Amino acid sequence: xxxxxxAATTPLTNLNPAAATQIAAFPTSLPRPxxxxxxxxxxTCSSSTLQTPTSAATDRVFNFAAGPATxxxxxxxxxxxxxxxxxxxxxxxxxxxxxxxxxxxIIQKAESDLRTLLNIPSEYTVLFLQGGATTQFAAAPxxxxxxxxxxxxxxxxxxxxKAFKEAAKYCNPKSIWSGKSAKYTKIPxxxxxxxxxxxxxxxxxxxxxxxxVEFKTYPTPAGENEVLVADMSxxxxxxxxxxxxxxxxxAGAQKNVGPSGVTIAxxxxxxxxxxxPITPVMLDYKIHADNNSLYNTPPCYGIYMxxxxxxxxxxxxxxxxxxxxxxxxxxxxxxxxxxxxxxxRCPVEKGxxxxxNVPFTLAKPVLEAEFVKEAAKEKMVQLKGHRSVxxxxxxxxxxxxxxxVEKLVTFMKDFQARHDHA
Amino acid sequence: xxxxxxAATTPLTNLNPAAATQIAAFPTSLPRPxxxxxxxxxxTCSSSTLQTPTSAATDRVFNFAAGPATxxxxxxxxxxxxxxxxxxxxxxxxxxxxxxxxxxxIIQKAESDLRTLLNIPSEYTVLFLQGGATTQFAAAPxxxxxxxxxxxxxxxxxxxxKAFKEAAKYCNPKSIWSGKSAKYTKIPxxxxxxxxxxxxxxxxxxxxxxxxVEFKTYPTPAGENEVLVADMSxxxxxxxxxxxxxxxxxAGAQKNVGPSGVTIAxxxxxxxxxxxPITPVMLDYKIHADNNSLYNTPPCYGIYMxxxxxxxxxxxxxxxxxxxxxxxxxxxxxxxxxxxxxxxRCPVEKGxxxxxNVPFTLAKPVLEAEFVKEAAKEKMVQLKGHRSVxxxxxxxxxxxxxxxVEKLVTFMKDFQARHDHA
Numbered sequence: 001x002x003x004x005x006x007a008a009t010t011p012l013t014n015l016n017p018a019a020a021t022q023i024a025a026f027p028t029s030l031p032r033p034x035x036x037x038x039x040x041x042x043x044t045c046s047s048s049t050l051q052t053p054t055s056a057a058t059d060r061v062f063n064f065a066a067g068p069a070t071x072x073x074x075x076x077x078x079x080x081x082x083x084x085x086x087x088x089x090x091x092x093x094x095x096x097x098x099x100x101x102x103x104x105x106i107i108q109k110a111e112s113d114l115r116t117l118l119n120i121p122s123e124y125t126v127l128f129l130q131g132g133a134t135t136q137f138a139a140a141p142x143x144x145x146x147x148x149x150x151x152x153x154x155x156x157x158x159x160x161x162k163a164f165k166e167a168a169k170y171c172n173p174k175s176i177w178s179g180k181s182a183k184y185t186k187i188p189x190x191x192x193x194x195x196x197x198x199x200x201x202x203x204x205x206x207x208x209x210x211x212x213v214e215f216k217t218y219p220t221p222a223g224e225n226e227v228l229v230a231d232m233s234x235x236x237x238x239x240x241x242x243x244x245x246x247x248x249x250x251a252g253a254q255k256n257v258g259p260s261g262v263t264i265a266x267x268x269x270x271x272x273x274x275x276x277p278i279t280p281v282m283l284d285y286k287i288h289a290d291n292n293s294l295y296n297t298p299p300c301y302g303i304y305m306x307x308x309x310x311x312x313x314x315x316x317x318x319x320x321x322x323x324x325x326x327x328x329x330x331x332x333x334x335x336x337x338x339x340x341x342x343x344x345r346c347p348v349e350k351g352x353x354x355x356x357n358v359p360f361t362l363a364k365p366v367l368e369a370e371f372v373k374e375a376a377k378e379k380m381v382q383l384k385g386h387r388s389v390x391x392x393x394x395x396x397x398x399x400x401x402x403x404x405v406e407k408l409v410t411f412m413k414d415f416q417a418r419h420d421h422a
Numbered sequence: 423x424x425x426x427x428x429a430a431t432t433p434l435t436n437l438n439p440a441a442a443t444q445i446a447a448f449p450t451s452l453p454r455p456x457x458x459x460x461x462x463x464x465x466t467c468s469s470s471t472l473q474t475p476t477s478a479a480t481d482r483v484f485n486f487a488a489g490p491a492t493x494x495x496x497x498x499x500x501x502x503x504x505x506x507x508x509x510x511x512x513x514x515x516x517x518x519x520x521x522x523x524x525x526x527x528i529i530q531k532a533e534s535d536l537r538t539l540l541n542i543p544s545e546y547t548v549l550f551l552q553g554g555a556t557t558q559f560a561a562a563p564x565x566x567x568x569x570x571x572x573x574x575x576x577x578x579x580x581x582x583x584k585a586f587k588e589a590a591k592y593c594n595p596k597s598i599w600s601g602k603s604a605k606y607t608k609i610p611x612x613x614x615x616x617x618x619x620x621x622x623x624x625x626x627x628x629x630x631x632x633x634x635v636e637f638k639t640y641p642t643p644a645g646e647n648e649v650l651v652a653d654m655s656x657x658x659x660x661x662x663x664x665x666x667x668x669x670x671x672x673a674g675a676q677k678n679v680g681p682s683g684v685t686i687a688x689x690x691x692x693x694x695x696x697x698x699p700i701t702p703v704m705l706d707y708k709i710h711a712d713n714n715s716l717y718n719t720p721p722c723y724g725i726y727m728x729x730x731x732x733x734x735x736x737x738x739x740x741x742x743x744x745x746x747x748x749x750x751x752x753x754x755x756x757x758x759x760x761x762x763x764x765x766x767r768c769p770v771e772k773g774x775x776x777x778x779n780v781p782f783t784l785a786k787p788v789l790e791a792e793f794v795k796e797a798a799k800e801k802m803v804q805l806k807g808h809r810s811v812x813x814x815x816x817x818x819x820x821x822x823x824x825x826x827v828e829k830l831v832t833f834m835k836d837f838q839a840r841h842d843h844a
Contacts, residue, residue, distance in 0.1 A: 061512030065519040068722055076506050076514050083502040084495075090483035090801065092498050094681035094727065097487040097804055130552040130683060131704050134718045138702035169700055254719055259516035261552060261683040261721030278591055278700050280560035282553050296556045297676055299683030300490055301723065305516065379512065382519055 062404035065382035110307030137166035157208025207235035214354035239323035262302035361391035484826035487804035532729030559588035579630025629657035636776035661745035684724035783813035
């Protein structure tokens with residue numbers, strides 16, 4: 001049978017042989033259904049002006065956005081290949097009943113892989129939620145505190161500050177240290193912290209996306225039963241974490257582990273069950289825990305995408321291996337900044353510089369717009385700094401390839417050579 | 423250039439010529455980017471054992487699930503074709519900054535098409551939210567009421583009942599009519615309702631998925647400034663609605679308009695801005711309205727999918743045309759039930775039978791498991807009734823093709839012929 005496909009259809013560029021090869025090569029660790037109504041397929045194609053096998057790659061930009069952010073190419077290709085019909089089920093993941101056996105297998109595998117990656121003990125509950133980390137700013141105190149309870153906040157950037165402010169509706173939060181006067185370029189010495197006696201929990205934002213400040217070690221709560229709570233949205237699954245140090249970890253997926261619309265919460269199970277009476281049912285951890293995140297309809301496609309990412313991270317060798325790659329990428333970029341004799345500058349204290357978000361400025365700010373514009377022409381996009389701080393920012397999450405950072409560094413050196421006449 | 427693709431790759435069955443033809447044929451009403459780095463593509467393929475062009479269709483099941491639910495095939499194929507690289511942007515919709523021009527174009531087009539479909543006046547705000555309709559059970563009273571305000575609820579099924587119960591945390595809800603004693607098979611005569619003087623709003627669930635009860639007309643709130651609030655999750659965009667009758671309409675997308683993870687709220691703008699102090703920021707309509715649903719990272723991919731669905735509904739001729747199709751499908755199924763001389767039974771009062779969810783039982787309940795099992799073998803899945811009521815349920819949302827209902831009806835008649843020896 002001979003088939004001709006004409007292609008004014010730009011979308012078909014996504015379905016070229018390079019993609020097909022990648023799809024065929026993608027590890028198929030999930031069991032395939034045994035009944036297959038389709039006969040084996042063999043196609044020989046001759047093409048007059050076929051795209052080169054690397055064209056799928058050359059179509060892609062290097063996307064330095066802070067979230068939503070770049071995702072692993074193999075994950076995207078896999079999701080594409082099975083969007084219409086997931087593994088012989090006859091339907092898309094987007095169409096599945098969340099209570100059917102197909103989706104249950106998806107969410108259970110996602111949780112299982114996450115537990116493997118982070119070595120999550122059985123005393124911790126894993127929840128897949130909606131509402132972003134911003135909902136957790138309210139949910140954490142609502143679930144863990146009475147209204148009169150004191151909670152200590154270490155504020156190292158905008159996100160810790162937002163969490164601190166939202167908490168005021170539900171508990172008695174204290175900002176026991178703020179980096180604001182230093183323009184959010186530091187993390188405190190933990191021994192110097194004045195923690196509040198009787199505080200219910202100590203809250204940190206493990207990585208601040210806007211200011212590029214990352215905790216490399218964690219403070220110990222002073223109180224006997226006091227727990228550490230961390231917003232890990234922007235460095236979740238970028239490196240190993242000792243979950244036992246925490247009462248709760250929460251993370252919006254859309255930095256390192258998936259698309260927007262899924263928030264993961266890891267909560268020590270004994271902390272669940274005492275939500276304040278005003279807690280909306282959708283913010284009550286006990287409701288979600290009792291129902292394995294299926295109290296209502298979860299964000300199914302987002303959870304599926306997270307599952308593909310977790311599977312890929314496991315196959316990379318886990319978070320220790322992933323951390324090595326991130327250290328390499330980060331070092332490359334920071335060394336380029338620090339070695340530029342001041343042409344590029346990163347204000348963050350060296351010991352707490354984020355491996356995920358790298359803010360930098362030019363000695364000549366007037367050139368910043370040109371820098372961003374030229375980089376975009378070279379297919380390096382979303383380098384403009386957050387609107388609240390200006391300058392530039394390169395977000396280099398797990399899925400940013402080393403090649404993207406190398407290209408950026410090459411561009412930076414070339415840009416300097418063309419503009420640095422100091 | 424000659425390319426050979428070997429195919430142990432079941433996923434490639436999704437990328438067969440039938441799909442390619444459909445992709446090429448899909449209306450491209452959104453503007454294409456003018457720069458295209460890829461050259462036009464022409465492929466001539468000869469295949470030894472190629473799947474038949476209809477195999478994409480035969481791979482699909484007829485999915486009668488109540489939500490998440492079946493989606494239009496052309497929408498799924500379009501999403502698949504552009505998942506890896508959206509319209510030359512070099513990235514997936516899942517990777518886009520929600521504040522970038524590409525995603526802004528997506529969300530603005532989605533809102534624009536929705537306003538067209540429902541003829542939404544400019545005095546109404548459209549919000550794309552997370553958290554499901556279940557979050558709105560709390561958010562509606564939190565935003566529209568003081569804690570002491572009375573709110574009237576008409577409870578016609580499980581979902582109205584859940585909304586009523588959640589509201590007790592945030593206002594003074596009254597259930598002014600409940601269909602529970604009639605096993606949720608009725609809707610009240612509106613003239614007989616005893617509405618509470620001074621009630622802030624009157625709440626209905628426009629379509630109850632579990633019990634198959636649908637409002638065909640709407641009650642008028644008795645109070646001068648009292649508004650009507652409706653949960654339209656399961657019949658949203660299935661028929662025209664006069665939005666001006668409502669203070670607020672909310673709907674989880676995952677029945678008629680998209681995947682799970684997106685909730686749409688249509689709120690009369692003058693009602694926004696008086697949320698109770700305990701309202702979490704993510705539940706505050708003013709925060710979302712002031713930020714065009716971009717206060718935090720929205721569920722981007724879900725909004726994109728809703729946009730594709732809205733575009734498709736516009737192209738079908740709008741909701742009046744869609745309603746005709748739904749009436750035809752519903753009539754076919756209800757006539758089969760009513761014409762079965764009692765072998766099949768639907769308990770819902772005829773004037774309020776849902777066009778979206780059709781619950782039915784067998785005169786011989788012992789045969790119900792066999793019915794569901796045999797139907798599944800015939801690729802009609804998810805026909806089992808909700809666990810709280812048993813029996814069967816066929817959800818026949820917009821995207822259920824007429825062919826699916828026809829197949830079900832044929833199957834029902836055949837099943838009866840084989841089992842009805844009364």
